[in-house]
Amino acid sequence: MTTKKTRITELLGIKYPIFQGGMAWIAESTLAAAVSNAGGLGIIAGGSAPIDYLREQIRRCKSLTDKPFGVNIMLMSPNAEELAQLVIEEGVPVVTTGAGNPGKFMAAWKEAGVKVIPVVPSVALAKRMERSGADAVIAEGTESGGHIGENTTMCLVPQVVDAVEIPVLAAGGIADGRGIAASFMLGAEGVQVGTRFLAADECQVNPVYKELVVKAKDTDSVVTGRYTGHPCRNVKTKFSKMLANGEKDGSLTPEQFEEVTLGSLRKAVQDGNLDEGSFLCGAIAGMVKEVKPCKDIIEEMFGEAEALLSK
Ligand code: TUI
Numbered sequence: 001m002t003t004k005k006t007r008i009t010e011l012l013g014i015k016y017p018i019f020q021g022g023m024a025w026i027a028e029s030t031l032a033a034a035v036s037n038a039g040g041l042g043i044i045a046g047g048s049a050p051i052d053y054l055r056e057q058i059r060r061c062k063s064l065t066d067k068p069f070g071v072n073i074m075l076m077s078p079n080a081e082e083l084a085q086l087v088i089e090e091g092v093p094v095v096t097t098g099a100g101n102p103g104k105f106m107a108a109w110k111e112a113g114v115k116v117i118p119v120v121p122s123v124a125l126a127k128r129m130e131r132s133g134a135d136a137v138i139a140e141g142t143e144s145g146g147h148i149g150e151n152t153t154m155c156l157v158p159q160v161v162d163a164v165e166i167p168v169l170a171a172g173g174i175a176d177g178r179g180i181a182a183s184f185m186l187g188a189e190g191v192q193v194g195t196r197f198l199a200a201d202e203c204q205v206n207p208v209y210k211e212l213v214v215k216a217k218d219t220d221s222v223v224t225g226r227y228t229g230h231p232c233r234n235v236k237t238k239f240s241k242m243l244a245n246g247e248k249d250g251s252l253t254p255e256q257f258e259e260v261t262l263g264s265l266r267k268a269v270q271d272g273n274l275d276e277g278s279f280l281c282g283a284i285a286g287m288v289k290e291v292k293p294c295k296d297i298i299e300e301m302f303g304e305a306e307a308l309l310s311k
Helices: 007-012 029-037 051-064 080-089 103-111 123-131 153-163 177-185 207-215 238-249 254-261 264-269 283-287 294-309
Strands: 018-020 042-045 069-074 094-098 115-120 137-140 168-171 190-193 221-224 232-235
Touching: 018 029, 018 042, 018 294, 029 042, 029 051, 029 069, 029 294, 042 051, 051 069, 051 080, 069 080, 080 103, 103 115, 115 123, 123 137, 123 153, 137 153, 153 168, 177 190, 177 294, 221 238, 238 254
Parallel strands: 018 190, 042 069, 069 094, 094 115, 115 137, 137 168, 168 190
Antiparallel strands: 221 232
């Protein structure tokens, strides 16, 4: 078995079947272009960015790479509709979606020739996406950072692979060649990786954020906000532990939770604010030990995966 040629590399014209996750506030044009230039698919996060900011980021990415790249549309964003239109106007080749069902945008994207690859947390949504014309799906396990579903990567990926004909990428808990090899054994034809790229040289987050990820141990991620309906996996910090305790002992109502976490992603990413910031990260953070260029990360991961799969 090889990772070198899959339906994902063929569909998108990329060298390695690896997407860099569309991490809100984090995944901007410098990081995305570095991943695309290294042969993966870099992705700019739409998050809840103002439309002018996202347009500028898309144009900047085009100036930094002649390789394909993508934009992630976060469907809980209040301006998802206008960002969905923007990617068409700007001729973005690939769109990924998260945190919802992109059904109402599919026809317009397909008509414009955009490749659409939604993140799915369940078999049911994967099947629905295939019927609506998705080109592939990303089956994302609860090991991921940020907003998460319930099922694990190990359980979800093979069930999604069995349920759809379109190619499947695995996401959640993948940070080295073993993770890629395991994903391929589960039937995936590509992977999406977030946390490993947080510790890339080209990742523009505050140095405090990178240090937290590099220093994290296996037990250093925590899920907060289940009771708001938007569970998020974070690095354990004083702030995230306060949120987790407030949720558990009832000292923080869901409304208060929403209030204190408003703007907390920006505070983490830009300011490195340990008192009020949410440092989203995956459960695999404990394995990320070194900051290095995207090209080295990708080449090492696939070198290791190829060696394992050819054994
Ligand atoms: O979207 C993510 N991860 C994210 S988004 C984000 S920004 C945020 N800000 C405040 C509150 C919450 C999020 C941070 N991290 N990953 C992809 C993902 N999508 N994970 C789970 C899902 C998902 C969940 C339900 C996708 C579809 C879905 O569909 C439900 C339905 O409508 O059928």
